[in-house]
Amino acid sequence: MSNVKYKRFFQWPHAxxxxxxxxxxxxxxxxxxxxxxLLLKGMPxxxxxxxxxxxxxxxxxxxxxVDRMAVMQQMREWLTDLFNDLLFAGRLxxxxxxxxxxxxxxxxxxxxxxxxxxxxxNEVVLQALPYPESDRLVRVWPEKNxxxxxxxxxxxxxxxxxxxxxxxxxxxxxxxxxxxxxxLGAHVRHxxxxxxxxxxxxxxxxxxxxxxxxxxxxxxxxxxxxxxxLGARQSAIGELLHVNGTARQVVGVMPRxxxxxxxxxxxxxxxxxxxxxxxxxxxxxxxxxxxxxxxxDQQAVQTxxxxxxxxxxxxxxxxxxxxxxxxxxxxxxxxxxxxxxGQTLNALMFAVLLVMLVAVANVANLTVARxxxxxxxxxxxxxxxxxxxxxxxxLLAEQLLLGLLASLISILFMLGLxxxxxxxxxxxxxxxRAFSILFSDLLYIAGVTFLVSMGLGLxxxxxxxxxxxxxxxxxxxxxxxxxxxxxxxxxxxGQTAFSLLLVVIAGLMAKSFWQLSxxxxxxxxxxxxxxxxxxxxxxxxxxxxxxxxYQQLLTRVRAxxxxxxxxxxxxxxLTSGDIGVxxxxxxxxxxxxxxxxxxxxxxxxxxxxxxxxxxLLQGRDFKQSxxxxxxxxxxxxxxxxxxLPQQNMLGxxxxxxxxxxxxxxxxxxxxxxxxxxxxxAKPETYLYYPQGxxxxxxxxxxxxxxxxxxxxxxxxxxxxDSHPDALITRVARLEDVVADSIQxxxxxxxxxxxxxxxxxxxxxxxxxxxxxxxxxxxxxxMGIRIAVGAxxxxxxxxxxxxxxxxxxxxxxxGTVCSAFVARLLAHxxxxxxxxxxxxxxxxxxxxCVAALLAILIPSLQIPxxxxxxxxxxx
Amino acid sequence: MSRSNLVQGTLDLMVLQALAAGPLxxxxxxxxxxxxxxxxxxxxxxALYPALYRMSRKKWLDSELxxxxxxxxxxxxxxxxxxxxxxxxxxxxxxxxxxxxxKVLAATxxxx
Numbered sequence: 001m002s003n004v005k006y007k008r009f010f011q012w013p014h015a016x017x018x019x020x021x022x023x024x025x026x027x028x029x030x031x032x033x034x035x036x037x038l039l040l041k042g043m044p045x046x047x048x049x050x051x052x053x054x055x056x057x058x059x060x061x062x063x064x065x066v067d068r069m070a071v072m073q074q075m076r077e078w079l080t081d082l083f084n085d086l087l088f089a090g091r092l093x094x095x096x097x098x099x100x101x102x103x104x105x106x107x108x109x110x111x112x113x114x115x116x117x118x119x120x121x122n123e124v125v126l127q128a129l130p131y132p133e134s135d136r137l138v139r140v141w142p143e144k145n146x147x148x149x150x151x152x153x154x155x156x157x158x159x160x161x162x163x164x165x166x167x168x169x170x171x172x173x174x175x176x177x178x179x180x181x182x183x184l185g186a187h188v189r190h191x192x193x194x195x196x197x198x199x200x201x202x203x204x205x206x207x208x209x210x211x212x213x214x215x216x217x218x219x220x221x222x223x224x225x226x227x228x229x230l231g232a233r234q235s236a237i238g239e240l241l242h243v244n245g246t247a248r249q250v251v252g253v254m255p256r257x258x259x260x261x262x263x264x265x266x267x268x269x270x271x272x273x274x275x276x277x278x279x280x281x282x283x284x285x286x287x288x289x290x291x292x293x294x295x296x297d298q299q300a301v302q303t304x305x306x307x308x309x310x311x312x313x314x315x316x317x318x319x320x321x322x323x324x325x326x327x328x329x330x331x332x333x334x335x336x337x338x339x340x341x342g343q344t345l346n347a348l349m350f351a352v353l354l355v356m357l358v359a360v361a362n363v364a365n366l367t368v369a370r371x372x373x374x375x376x377x378x379x380x381x382x383x384x385x386x387x388x389x390x391x392x393x394x395l396l397a398e399q400l401l402l403g404l405l406a407s408l409i410s411i412l413f414m415l416g417l418x419x420x421x422x423x424x425x426x427x428x429x430x431x432x433r434a435f436s437i438l439f440s441d442l443l444y445i446a447g448v449t450f451l452v453s454m455g456l457g458l459x460x461x462x463x464x465x466x467x468x469x470x471x472x473x474x475x476x477x478x479x480x481x482x483x484x485x486x487x488x489x490x491x492x493x494g495q496t497a498f499s500l501l502l503v504v505i506a507g508l509m510a511k512s513f514w515q516l517s518x519x520x521x522x523x524x525x526x527x528x529x530x531x532x533x534x535x536x537x538x539x540x541x542x543x544x545x546x547x548x549x550y551q552q553l554l555t556r557v558r559a560x561x562x563x564x565x566x567x568x569x570x571x572x573x574l575t576s577g578d579i580g581v582x583x584x585x586x587x588x589x590x591x592x593x594x595x596x597x598x599x600x601x602x603x604x605x606x607x608x609x610x611x612x613x614x615x616l617l618q619g620r621d622f623k624q625s626x627x628x629x630x631x632x633x634x635x636x637x638x639x640x641x642x643x644l645p646q647q648n649m650l651g652x653x654x655x656x657x658x659x660x661x662x663x664x665x666x667x668x669x670x671x672x673x674x675x676x677x678x679x680x681a682k683p684e685t686y687l688y689y690p691q692g693x694x695x696x697x698x699x700x701x702x703x704x705x706x707x708x709x710x711x712x713x714x715x716x717x718x719x720x721d722s723h724p725d726a727l728i729t730r731v732a733r734l735e736d737v738v739a740d741s742i743q744x745x746x747x748x749x750x751x752x753x754x755x756x757x758x759x760x761x762x763x764x765x766x767x768x769x770x771x772x773x774x775x776x777x778x779x780x781x782m783g784i785r786i787a788v789g790a791x792x793x794x795x796x797x798x799x800x801x802x803x804x805x806x807x808x809x810x811x812x813x814g815t816v817c818s819a820f821v822a823r824l825l826a827h828x829x830x831x832x833x834x835x836x837x838x839x840x841x842x843x844x845x846x847x848c849v850a851a852l853l854a855i856l857i858p859s860l861q862i863p864x865x866x867x868x869x870x871x872x873x874x
Numbered sequence: 875m876s877r878s879n880l881v882q883g884t885l886d887l888m889v890l891q892a893l894a895a896g897p898l899x900x901x902x903x904x905x906x907x908x909x910x911x912x913x914x915x916x917x918x919x920x921a922l923y924p925a926l927y928r929m930s931r932k933k934w935l936d937s938e939l940x941x942x943x944x945x946x947x948x949x950x951x952x953x954x955x956x957x958x959x960x961x962x963x964x965x966x967x968x969x970x971x972x973x974x975x976x977k978v979l980a981a982t983x984x985x986x
Contacts, residue, residue, distance in 0.1 A: 022949065023923065023927075025947070025949070026899075026900055026923070026948070026949050027923070029900075029901065029942070029946055029947070029948045029949075030900055030901045032946065033901040033942075033946075034901070036944075055918075055919060056919050056920075057919075057920055061920070062920065062923055062924070065920075066923070066924050066927050069924060069927065069928060070927070070931070073931055
């Protein structure tokens, strides 16, 4: 297509208008002539006009027909030209295979990494809440759990919510075909699905009647559960399922791919409202969500919610903390669910963007060299009549083909990544299910490829402009060297800065991970096995039966060969799960309706501290003589002790706001990292299991002198034998439990390190290639210098300094940028300052040394240059 | 003589031939074909103008505005070098085609 055709294509609407006008005039002339002819033949005036109109027909039809024809022809010409250009580009790329392979791999990795993270971002962030008008969904009071009573009061209060619901995630034990299975799900308020805005595909969701005491127990199942466990039968609606020992009727099936907040939830059970049990109504175990009404916003609802809480405190005579009320929030549900994942993914998106920029800059550098090598071809083509636009189009087509091939490689790369990391990603990002290539992903990759191709194409054009001049034929150095050098150096500065930025961030993350992995969790990890036992549901109704069961189980496990100790706890440190209660001490002054402070509560067996290597700082451990009938006793941790006014708590009492008797503090133990290694220990209270709260499940820790693997099977068998309904999950060495708790940070640090190494190698390859290419270009000049007496050493020295300049400049720019970016990622760092001089210094030194090596290696050929040989060669 | 529609694919050839002698506007092309065929062939305007447009796009024809015999502004078409070569090519093809068809018809008549 010539220049004129390009213009015509882009100016098509204007040309079309002009053509229509011309044709209108032409047809008017034709009509006039025809009428004139008919009149001359003697036809009456009116009849002649009618005949002319009949023959010409509707003028619009002419226009439309011509328009259609023009568009088709235009498209055909355009596609033919594009195909020819791509074919020619393919032949050229095939001729320079080394360039093509390096460029394709570099771009493929760059785009592929980008594509993979975008895919993840799309799945985790953009698809986080697949509900209608999900922006209106909010999390009510995310810092606190609610009681049923409070949830009902919020639901009936007018705080600007269209609907309100609450839920509590639960692990249900479902008995099917005489087998017990653990199924994740939630206890929910009847308005749960309505709040999310989803309906069942079969049956119904919950109604208010389902929540009343005495109503028929019901449940709703996920599509996946219905398909996999209930045989995808519509008749499953109405059938009974035994959930936690209660027969519940299946009343509804949720749609495919619907996940109510968490993708692994499979069952939903309505919790009872107005239960007769006060403890049940007042227990703080629910999370609140709501849907904003159309005419309000989040801020207004938050204000109304705080006002509601003030009134609630007065009405219900509760001891809600005024600080809590003033800090109570109504938060976007999307942000709440994403938590750190969103910010982490933003960081990853940023990292892969840098990887891609470095990859593109690298390929651009190669492209500059390639275009310069073709300067004679361009000049000759121009001389024989090829215009600038034609050459420009050809260069753009080459880069477009390169981009297209690279995008195919990137898809393969992404699929490879998916098979390698899918399991880990599912674990780290709860919303993530699998890598999948959707239309939006293809659109994204097409956009990225187009931008990359155009960027490379325009770089080629900028360099080629110098080569298009005729006088270039007489140039020794080839092409516009000053301009291409500038482009080369600019690209090198950019890549160095981007790459250093990634290296610094990776360094900070690696150091942060190293700091974290050396944190003492406060308990011994070696030679210890942990597993979670789901207490048989039949034992939950009577705590004495549960106590007897665990007593007998512990005795049997402790008697196994190689087992040195075995103990239980409600929630093992660094695993999910927690119970928190308000406590008071005798004589504690509770100002302003203060309800007391919060402590975590864990129920343990006697000897747990010894088995875990937790130090007993004061007092004594639990004893078997502490029974359910004797004085309730408690052991507190050092963090709780430090919060109390009395520094000697032994023999003093604590009272929980759930009621009951005062518990006597009998000991103080050292702090344990219960929640995260990065967090300081929180106040904890340990209760003895015969006197404690039953949660339905217990973690068991077994200390052994034998290899862990050798006792696992025996422990398994013993627990399975202990009760027909006993169920074991989460079997792991205690070391692995600790390692798993920081696995995400390790993964993130490794990912950043991987990106940093990748870009670092690209930059060094770029430096090497650029040096080698410049030496080739200036070998004549250097040969002359050597011939007239310059020493090789001084030449190499000057040469290296000159080449190192853009790298040093890039390092400086990269260091400044790193300081800014690291500030944004501070939340991912643990005990590492944002401006960690060691990391910054190491990264900069590493870069400069590597760049020097990349410059020196090709420079070693300088002493071998001889002017006479070069002159003969010329 | 009754009027007949054009044989498919012959319009381009006739338009090119009409313009071989010199520039003509659309109406004159219709008249030229009509007179040369003794009113036997009638070119439909609905086919002529799209064909003129198509041939212009293919660079067979060039056009410019001029004055008609009755001093009206009209668009005159003329053959380009490419159009002339196309005419020669199409004429050869047509002659070969019609002579072949004639031979077939002659043979058929002989056998009958």
